[in-house]
Amino acid sequence: SQQGEEDPQALSIQEGENATMNCSYKTSINNLQWYRQNSGRGLVHLILIRSNEREKHSGRLRVTLDTSKKSSSLLITASRAADTASYFCATAAFSGAGSYQLTFGKGTKLSVIP
Amino acid sequence: DSGVTQTPKHLITATGQRVTLRCSPRSGDLSVYWYQQSLDQGLQFLIQYYNGEERAKGNILERFSAQQFPDLHSELNLSSLELGDSALYFCASSAVARYRGGNTIYFGEGSWLTVV
Numbered sequence A: 001s002q003q004g005e006e007d008p009q010a011l012s013i014q015e016g017e018n019a020t021m022n023c024s025y026k027t028s029i030n031n032l033q034w035y036r037q038n039s040g041r042g043l044v045h046l047i048l049i050r051s052n053e054r055e056k057h058s059g060r061l062r063v064t065l066d067t068s069k070k071s072s073s074l075l076i077t078a079s080r081a082a083d084t085a086s087y088f089c090a091t092a093a094f095s096g097a098g099s100y101q102l103t104f105g106k107g108t109k110l111s112v113i114p
Numbered sequence B: 001d002s003g004v005t006q007t008p009k010h011l012i013t014a015t016g017q018r019v020t021l022r023c024s025p026r027s028g029d030l031s032v033y034w035y036q037q038s039l040d041q042g043l044q045f046l047i048q049y050y051n052g053e054e055r056a057k058g059n060i061l062e063r064f065s066a067q068q069f070p071d072l073h074s075e076l077n078l079s080s081l082e083l084g085d086s087a088l089y090f091c092a093s094s095a096v097a098r099y100r101g102g103n104t105i106y107f108g109e110g111s112w113l114t115v116v
Helices: none
Strands: A005-007 A010-014 A019-024 A031-037 A043-050 A055-058 A061-066 A071-076 A085-095 A099-104 A108-113 B005-007 B010-013 B019-024 B031-038 B042-050 B053-057 B064-068 B074-078 B087-094 B111-115
Touching: A005 A085, A010 A019, A019 A085, A019 A108, A031 A061, A031 A071, A043 A055, A043 A061, A043 A071, A071 A085, A099 B031, A099 B042, A099 B053, B005 B087, B019 B087, B019 B111, B031 B074, B042 B064, B042 B074, B074 B087
Parallel strands: A010 A108, B010 B111
Antiparallel strands: A005 A019, A019 A071, A031 A043, A031 A085, A055 A061, A061 A071, A085 A099, A085 A108, B005 B019, B019 B074, B031 B042, B031 B087, B042 B053, B064 B074, B087 B111
16 A cells, blocks of 8 residues: 655656655655656665655755655756656655565656756 | 666566566665556555565565575565566665664666566
């Protein structure tokens, strides 16, 4: 079952613009991870933000986490055509007997128009 | 390149058949995960192994089974295949988490399974 819900489901922007994707989740987490997937390809890890962190940056990516609202956002600045992909948020949590797993949202499909 | 290797990349098989998907985790990672991605169900967690032992089960069908070997590679066995099993199957791995914040989970390129 999906834990995260991304918003919007699809986003189309012009090259050079910023893209913001949001993710909401329902239960307690240890961290939240964002992934990119080009059409039919593998999941590429973008960034991990732990539950005690509020903001992280990596290159043109900025991720925020608000655990009180159970939400996260991914901002891609100065977008490029190569950023066209689906973006997924995934919440990670430890549970009994040492299990640790990700629960994914349905993803946001980003199209960057040259 | 995530360092997680999956084989085969693509396979086509008939209903009722059995297939085995193979995964080599990143060097040193003790945890291996299997996920299924389909159009209607999205990305679903199937099962996790840690150092050869099963640690968590998700939406894994009884027709599916997995194991992790002493060299840490893992196999996902899918049997009595149905058309609805057609999907992209991902293996992922992670290192031991040294603190409760947890670690990055790295994914392979996936194995495309088409059941005809």
